[in-house]
Amino acid sequence: MWIKNIRLIDAYTDRIGNVEIQDGKIKTITDQKPLSITDRKIDGRGKILFPGFIDPHVHFRDPGFTHKEDFFTGTRSAIAGGVTTIFDMPNTKPATFTREILEEKRLIARAKAQCHWGLYFGAGIGNIQEIENMKNVPGVKLYLNTTTGNLKMDDKNQWREIFRVGKRVSLHAEGDTFAHAVEIWLEEGAPCPLHLCHASLKSEVDLVRELKKDRALVSKISMEACPHHLLMTHKELEAYGAYCCMKPVLATQEDVEALWKGVEDETIDFFATDHAPHTKTEKENSNQTGIPVYGIPGVETLFPLIFTQWIERGWDLKKFAAMMSQKAVKIFSIKDKKGAIKEGFDADLVIIDPEYHGKIEAKNLHSKCGWSSYEGWDIVGRVEKTIVGGAVVFENENFFERLLAREINFS
Ligand SMILES: [Zn+2]
Numbered sequence: 001m002w003i004k005n006i007r008l009i010d011a012y013t014d015r016i017g018n019v020e021i022q023d024g025k026i027k028t029i030t031d032q033k034p035l036s037i038t039d040r041k042i043d044g045r046g047k048i049l050f051p052g053f054i055d056p057h058v059h060f061r062d063p064g065f066t067h068k069e070d071f072f073t074g075t076r077s078a079i080a081g082g083v084t085t086i087f088d089m090p091n092t093k094p095a096t097f098t099r100e101i102l103e104e105k106r107l108i109a110r111a112k113a114q115c116h117w118g119l120y121f122g123a124g125i126g127n128i129q130e131i132e133n134m135k136n137v138p139g140v141k142l143y144l145n146t147t148t149g150n151l152k153m154d155d156k157n158q159w160r161e162i163f164r165v166g167k168r169v170s171l172h173a174e175g176d177t178f179a180h181a182v183e184i185w186l187e188e189g190a191p192c193p194l195h196l197c198h199a200s201l202k203s204e205v206d207l208v209r210e211l212k213k214d215r216a217l218v219s220k221i222s223m224e225a226c227p228h229h230l231l232m233t234h235k236e237l238e239a240y241g242a243y244c245c246m247k248p249v250l251a252t253q254e255d256v257e258a259l260w261k262g263v264e265d266e267t268i269d270f271f272a273t274d275h276a277p278h279t280k281t282e283k284e285n286s287n288q289t290g291i292p293v294y295g296i297p298g299v300e301t302l303f304p305l306i307f308t309q310w311i312e313r314g315w316d317l318k319k320f321a322a323m324m325s326q327k328a329v330k331i332f333s334i335k336d337k338k339g340a341i342k343e344g345f346d347a348d349l350v351i352i353d354p355e356y357h358g359k360i361e362a363k364n365l366h367s368k369c370g371w372s373s374y375e376g377w378d379i380v381g382r383v384e385k386t387i388v389g390g391a392v393v394f395e396n397e398n399f400f401e402r403l404l405a406r407e408i409n410f411s
Contacts, residue, residue, distance in 0.1 A: 001022075001041065002018055002019065002021075002040070002041040003021070003049060004041050004044055005043065005045045006018070007047065007048045009048055009317045010318070010326065010339070010342075011322035011340060013341070019049065019341065024347055024389045025390065026345050026349075047351050047353060048354050049341065049351055049352075050082070050325070051324075051339050051348065051350075052115075052325065052386065053081070053084065053303060054328040054339065055085070055271075055272055055273050056086075056138065056332065057275075058078070058087065058088055058273060058274070059088065059277075059295065062074070062105075062108055062112070063094075063108060065093060067368075068282075068369060069297075069369065071088075071108055071112035073368040074368075077299050077367040078299045079115050079386045080397075081300035081304075082303045082352070082386050084115050084116060084348035085115060085338065086116075086118075087408075088117060089120050090122030091122065092105065097121075097122050098130050099130055099134060099135075102134065102137070106119065110407070114388070114393060114399070115405050116336075116338075118137065118138045119137060122143075123140050123141065123142040123143070123151075123153060123158075125155075128161050128162065131167065134167070136409065136410050137410065138408075139169060139170045139195065139332070140167055140170070141170050141171075142169050142170070142171050144159075144174075144178075147247040147295075156184060159184055160184060163188050164191050168194075168332070169193070169195070170195040171197060172247070174200065174201065174204075175203055178203075181194075182211070190220050193221075195223065196224070198226045198272065199259065200225075200251050201248070201258075202258035204223070205262040205267055208262075208267050209262070209267040212267060224268065225263065226272055226274045226298065227273065227298060227302060228274075229251065229255075230259050230260060230263070231256070231309075233255075233256055236250055240373065242286040243371065244373050246276065247295070269328075269331055270323045270328045270331070271306055271324060274295070276297070277296070277367050280369070296373045297365070297372060299367070300365050300367065301360055301374055303324070304379035304380070304382070307352075308381065312380075325339040326339035333411045334411075336409050347389065348387065348388055349387040352382065356379075359378055360377045361376070364397075388402065388404050388405060389406065391404055
C-alpha cells in the first residue's frame with residue numbers, strides 16, 4: 001500500500017513525500033516526483049502523516065472495573081484518537097503487584113487490544129522481589145499521593161528500596177511529595193531513571209528544570225504533562241464538579257503557564273492523558289455525596305487538544321511529533337522501531353486532516369464512559385485514518401479489527 005503526496009512529519013523531518021507500507025513496515029519513502037503506482041494507494045494531498053501517537057499513561061480498568069472501560073473499548077478510543085501505543089497503569093483489580101498477575105493481564109490485553117500496549121508494574125508493600133524480577137514493562141509505578149485504588153506508599157525506606165532496584169520508577173507524587181522523593185532519590189545516588197507522571201505544578205517543572213541542568217542526571221529524569229493540566233484550572237473544577245475532578249487536582253493559571261513554559265523549553269518530555277474513565281452515574285453520585293471520584297477520560301482527545309494549541313502558537317510540528325511519540329520511545333527504551341517515519345520502521349501511522357475545524361462532542365467518542373470534560377470545545381485537526389502494524393484500523397469513523405496489536409518490547 002502506498003500513501004501518496006502527503007506531508008510527512010516526525011521529530012526529524014517535515015516534507016512532502018510518498019510512503020510504501022509492506023508487511024507491517026515502512027518499506028520505501030520517496031520524494032514528490034510523480035509515481036506510477038498501480039498498487040492500492042491513499043491520496044494524501046492536503047493531509048499530514050505523523051508517527052502513531054504514544055500515550056504512556058492510561059487506565060483501561062481491565063481487569064476489575066470493566067463497567068468503566070476495558071481493553072477493547074479503551075484501545076478503540078485510542079485508535080480513533082490516532083494513538084497506536086498505550087501503557088496501562090497497574091491499579092486494576094487485582095493490582096499488578098506480582099508477575100503472575102502481570103501475566104494474567106497480558107492475556108487480557110492480547111485478546112482485546114486494538115493498538116500496541118505495554119503494562120506497568122505496581123509498587124506494593126512487600127513486593128520488592130517481584131519488582132526485581134519483573135520483565136518487559138515500561139517501569140514500576142510508585143504512588144506517593146492518594147488516588148483511585150489504595151496503592152499509596154508512605155514508608156520512605158520502601159521508596160529507597162524501590163529506587164535501589166535500578167529499574168525505571170514512574171511517580172505519582174505531587175508538589176512537596178515529589179521534592180521529597182527527589183531528595184531521597186539523590187541521597188541514594190540516583191540509582192534508577194525517575195519519571196514524574198502528570199506534572200501539574202510550577203514547582204515540579206522548576207525542580208525538573210534544575211535537575212536537567214546536571215549532566216549526570218539529564219538522562220535519568222523525565223516528566224509528562226496531561227492536556228487537562230495544560231488547559232484547565234481549579235475554576236473548571238468549581239464549575240463542573242466531578243467531571244473535572246482528577247488527581248492531581250486542577251491547579252492555578254500560574255501553574256498552567258509554567259507547564260506551557262516547560263513544554264516550550266522541553267523540561268516536559270512528552271504528553272500523556274492519564275485516561276481514567278468513570279461512569280456518569282459514578283460522577284453524578286460523587287457530585288451528590290461530595291466523595292471525590294478521581295479521573296477523567298482523555299486518550300481520544302489528546303491529539304485535537306494539543307494540536308489546536310500548537311497551531312494557535314505557530315510552533316514547529318516536528319516538535320509536536322517528537323512529544324507525541326518519539327520522546328516516549330527514547331525515554332522508555334522501546335526496542336521496537338517506533339516513533340519515526342523511516343524506512344524499516346513499524347508502520348504505526350496516523351493521517352490527519354489539519355484543515356478540519358469542529359467541536360469535541362462526547363457522542364462521537366468511543367470510551368465506554370460516554371462523557372468528556374471538553375464537551376463543546378473548539379478544535380483544529382481531525383484523525384482521518386489510523387494505521388497499526390501496516391493496516392488501516394480506523395478510517396472516517398469506521399473501525400476494522402485486524403488483530404495486529406502487539407505488546408511493546410522494552411530493552
Ligand atoms: Zn494515572
